[in-house]
Amino acid sequence: MANTTSAKKATRKIARRTEVNKARRSRMRTFLRKVEEAIASGDKSAAAEALKAAQPEIMRAAQKGVVHKNTASRKVSRLAHRVSTLAS
Incomplete structure (x- = not known):
């Protein structure tokens, strides 16, 4: 467990960021x-x-750091390819 004041504050900040990132990941x-x-x-x-x-x-x-830029680009690219080949 965190002992110093700064470590306790860091723990609180990390918890808040984790919640935001979870929401963003879920939305994606x-x-x-x-x-x-x-x-x-x-x-x-x-x-x-x-x-x-x-x-x-x-x-x-x-952009917000939830996933890597290349991961996001790869996902978009693969989905776009699957959508474009859907009709043919």
Whole structure:
């Protein structure tokens, strides 16, 4: 357990950041799931709309440090490829 005042404050700050990051990660995963479900249903227009909504959310998570920038780019790229090959 933290003993010094600064260590106790750091613990509180970490707990607050953890809550915020959990919320951001959960929000990003929700958007990812919506795209996945649209792809699974086979509806290209719905999948494209879901991807259009999910892309800024994924990149925002990367910008805020929840996921790495390359991870976010990779996820967007793979989803975009799956949506584009949906109809063909």
